[in-house]
Amino acid sequence: MATVIPVGQDHERPSGAALAATLSASLGVLALALAQVLSAVSASFNAAMQTLGNCWMPGAAGIGPYSGKETVAALVWLGSWALLHARWKKRELPVGLIGVVALILIGAATTILWPPVTDLLAHR
Amino acid sequence: MHEVESSDVVPARALWVVVLVLGLIGLAIVGITAPMEGLLGDSAQAIRGAVHGTVAGLFMVTATIGLFQGYRLFAGQARSVAELQLGSVANATVAFLTIVLGNWVYIPYRASGGPRGYFLEHAPEVHKIFFEFKEFAALFTLPLAVAASFILVVYAGTVLRRRDLGTLVAVLLTLVFFYFLVAFGLGAAVTKLKSV
Numbered sequence: 001m002a003t004v005i006p007v008g009q010d011h012e013r014p015s016g017a018a019l020a021a022t023l024s025a026s027l028g029v030l031a032l033a034l035a036q037v038l039s040a041v042s043a044s045f046n047a048a049m050q051t052l053g054n055c056w057m058p059g060a061a062g063i064g065p066y067s068g069k070e071t072v073a074a075l076v077w078l079g080s081w082a083l084l085h086a087r088w089k090k091r092e093l094p095v096g097l098i099g100v101v102a103l104i105l106i107g108a109a110t111t112i113l114w115p116p117v118t119d120l121l122a123h124r
Numbered sequence: 125m126h127e128v129e130s131s132d133v134v135p136a137r138a139l140w141v142v143v144l145v146l147g148l149i150g151l152a153i154v155g156i157t158a159p160m161e162g163l164l165g166d167s168a169q170a171i172r173g174a175v176h177g178t179v180a181g182l183f184m185v186t187a188t189i190g191l192f193q194g195y196r197l198f199a200g201q202a203r204s205v206a207e208l209q210l211g212s213v214a215n216a217t218v219a220f221l222t223i224v225l226g227n228w229v230y231i232p233y234r235a236s237g238g239p240r241g242y243f244l245e246h247a248p249e250v251h252k253i254f255f256e257f258k259e260f261a262a263l264f265t266l267p268l269a270v271a272a273s274f275i276l277v278v279y280a281g282t283v284l285r286r287r288d289l290g291t292l293v294a295v296l297l298t299l300v301f302f303y304f305l306v307a308f309g310l311g312a313a314v315t316k317l318k319s320v
Contacts, residue, residue, distance in 0.1 A: 012282050018275045018289055022296065025267035032263060062231030070227075070263065077267045095288035099295065106264070106299065113260045115253045 016088030019098045024084055026105035028077025033112035035069040040122035169232035169320045176225040177315070180308055183222045186215040187265075187304040190272070194297030197283070197290045205280050212273035212293075215300060219265040226262055232320040239318040250317060258310035264303040272296040 039046040046065050053060035053067020060067035111117055118124075164170040189211050196202040233255075234240050243251035272293050276283055283289045 012286070013279055015286075015289065017278060018292060021271040021274045022292060025271040025296075028267045029264050032260060036260065057227075059227060059231055062234060063227055064234060066230065066259065067227075073263060073267075095292055099292050103295070106268075110261075110264075113257060115256050118256075 014090060014092040015095050016091040016093050017085055019093050019095065020081060020084035020088045022102045023098055023105075024077055024081035026102035026109070027080045028073045029109040030105045031076035032069055032073035033109040035072045036113055037118055037121050039065055039069065040118055040124060165319055167232075167320060169229075172225075172229040172232060173315065173320045176222070176229040179218065179222050179225050180311065183215075183218045183265075183304055184308060186211065186218045187301045190215045190269070190297040191301040194294035194301075197297075198294035200287075200290075202284060202290075205276070205284060208283070208293075209273070209276045209280070212269070212276045212297070215297075216266070216269035216273045219269045219300070219304075223262060223266055226259070229320055230259070239314070239320060242318050243314075247317075250314065254310045254314050258307050258314065261303045261310070262307035265300050265307070268296050268303070269300045272300065 035049065039049055049065035049068025049072070050060070051068065052071050053063070053065070055071075057063075057067045057071065112121065164174045167173075193202065193208055193211050197208065202208060232238050240251055240255070243255070275289065275293050275296075279286075279289060283293055
């Protein structure tokens, strides 16, 4: 169970901020994997990825929908980090449990992004 | 009143100067003697590949140091937080630069007449499996390296005292090395088959 440590009483910083950074990294790479599968499934989603990349990334036209997938991953990574950090920074949370969850998400993202698996999921 | 420098600092600075001078001598020898066109290749875009490859080579150094530091942390042998912080921030910075330069070199890779079209025509599996997986694996390194450096910078000595946080950072640094290795190995293979 999470424990809230009042500011001023802690000699060691609680684990929440470290776990927010770790879990958000895993959410970012999972978002990348899901964006890749959705791009493979849907031509309109793929086009949306190109449009998203074109919005801000220099050279996006040259690198295609990959620019949008990078953008989605960055937004999910940094957005979830900001949210989780705000909620967890003063909490002592179980490092082992959340670390294992992050590892599972990273493993899932890696598996999804292996092209034969992506094709299988996208029915290509 | 003059402050007396620690006796450890002066030899350390001298060592950095020696390393810098040796590096400059090495660069000068390469610059004067090497056939630069042969090193870079004859493509108009070869400079992009060379720059990306050079920074990726630097990433190999920082990721390997990160792996070693992660092992020392996991084994309870790490002593200097400053070294861990410097190594991890350098690792994250070089990861970012490698990705940005990877985007830069991806443009001629995808361009008409580039390696992508060549592979899709002659060996589609090289693009489909080698390249597509490599381009995503490379992106994994940045958030993982940033998470490791964030924890080391913010928690500092706590990471040495808390076994669970030390293990977490060690795992993150190991994953950075793993995904770097996948991207670097597949990238090198693709480049060997057909470069930009």
